[in-house]
Amino acid sequence: xxxxxxxxxxxxxxxxxxxxxxxxxxxxxxxxxxxxxxxxxxxxxxxxxxxxxxxxxxxxxxxxxxxxxxxxxxxxxxxxxxxxxxxxxxxxxxxxxxxxxxxxxxxxxxxx
Amino acid sequence: xxxxxxxxxxxxxxxxxxxxxxxxxxxxxxxxxxxxxxxxxxxxxxxxxxxxxxxxxxxxxxxxxxxxxxxxxxxxxxxxxxxxxxxxxxxxxxxxxxxxxxxxxxxxxxxx
Numbered sequence: 001x002x003x004x005x006x007x008x009x010x011x012x013x014x015x016x017x018x019x020x021x022x023x024x025x026x027x028x029x030x031x032x033x034x035x036x037x038x039x040x041x042x043x044x045x046x047x048x049x050x051x052x053x054x055x056x057x058x059x060x061x062x063x064x065x066x067x068x069x070x071x072x073x074x075x076x077x078x079x080x081x082x083x084x085x086x087x088x089x090x091x092x093x094x095x096x097x098x099x100x101x102x103x104x105x106x107x108x109x110x111x112x
Numbered sequence: 113x114x115x116x117x118x119x120x121x122x123x124x125x126x127x128x129x130x131x132x133x134x135x136x137x138x139x140x141x142x143x144x145x146x147x148x149x150x151x152x153x154x155x156x157x158x159x160x161x162x163x164x165x166x167x168x169x170x171x172x173x174x175x176x177x178x179x180x181x182x183x184x185x186x187x188x189x190x191x192x193x194x195x196x197x198x199x200x201x202x203x204x205x206x207x208x209x210x211x212x213x214x215x216x217x218x219x220x221x222x223x224x
Contacts, residue, residue: 004154033211042116042200042214043155056211091154093212100145100204101212103154 004104006092012110013082020078021107025094032075033101034067035091043091049075082111115139116203116215124221125191133186133218135201143204144177144184145212148197155200191222 005024013019025032030051035043046065048056052072060066064082069075079086087110093101116137125131135144143162147155159168161177161184168175172195174187184201198219202212 006154035214040216042202042216043212045211045213048211059211093154100143100157100160101202102157103147106152106154108152 004092004094004102006090006104006107008107009105010108010110012112015084015111016081018078018080019082019109020076021090021092021109023075023077023092023104025074025092026096026102027073029094029096029102030072031095031101032069033093033095034075034077035093035103036061037089037091037106046077079109082109084111087111116201116213118199118201118215118218120218121216122219122221124223127192127222127224128190129222131188131191131220133188133199133220135184135186135215137182137203139203140181141203141213142181144181145202145204146175146184146186147200147202149200149217150197188220191220193222193224196220196222 007022032049034046037043045059047060047067049069052069064080067077089106089108091103091106093103095101119134145160146158148158149155159175164179164181166177172189176185198217200217201215204212
C-alpha cells in the first residue's frame with residue numbers, strides 16, 4: 001500500500017458548480033478524516049468516519065458540504081454550489097488508532 | 113474548544129544553526145503529533161508522543177511532550193536546507209470524532 005491517495009490533485013471550477021473529491025485510505029485503516037487548509041493556516045477538521053459510519057459532521061462548513069463512505073473503504077467529499085471562499089486545499093487522512101493520522105497529498109480547489 | 117498555538121510563526125536561519133519550535137495549549141491532549149508539510153503537499157507525520165515528559169529523537173530532531181501534556185517542543189540541531197518547510201503540531205484527545213486539533217504552523221526556511 002502506498003499510502004492515502006486523493007483525486008484529483010487540482011480542481012479549477014466556476015462559481016456555482018458542484019465538485020466531488022475522492023479519497024482512498026490506507027487499506028487497513030478504519031478511520032477516515034477530511035480536513036480543509038487555507039493558505040497560511042493549519043488544517044481544519046471537517047468530518048470523520050469510522051468504517052462506513054459518519055460519526056462527526058457538525059464541523060462541515062455549511063449544508064453545501066457533504067461526505068460519504070459507502071462501503072467503509074474510499075470516501076467522497078462533495079461541495080455543491082461552490083463559492084470563491086471554498087478555494088482551499090482539501091486533505092484526507094486515515095488512521096488505525098486514535099490521534100495518529102496519515103494524510104494524502106490533498107486536492108487543491110480553486111473557484112473562479 | 114481545544115486550541116494549539118505555535119511559535120514562532122516564521123523562522124529564517126542559516127544552515128548549521130539550531131532552533132526550537134513551541135506548541136502550547138491550555139488543554140490536555142492524550143497524544144501530540146508533529147507533522148512537516150511542503151508546499152502543495154499533505155502533511156507528513158514525523159512523530160507521535162503520548163506520555164507526559166516523553167522525549168523522542170529522530171536524527172537531528174528532538175521532540176518533547178510537556179509533563180502536563182499541554183505543550184510540546186521540536187528542537188532541530190544543525191539545521192539543513194532540506195529541513196525547510198511548514199511544521200505543524202496536532203493534538204489528539206477524547207474529543208468528538210477523535211479528530212486532531214492543529215496549530216497554525218511554523219514556517220521554517222534554512223538558507224545555505
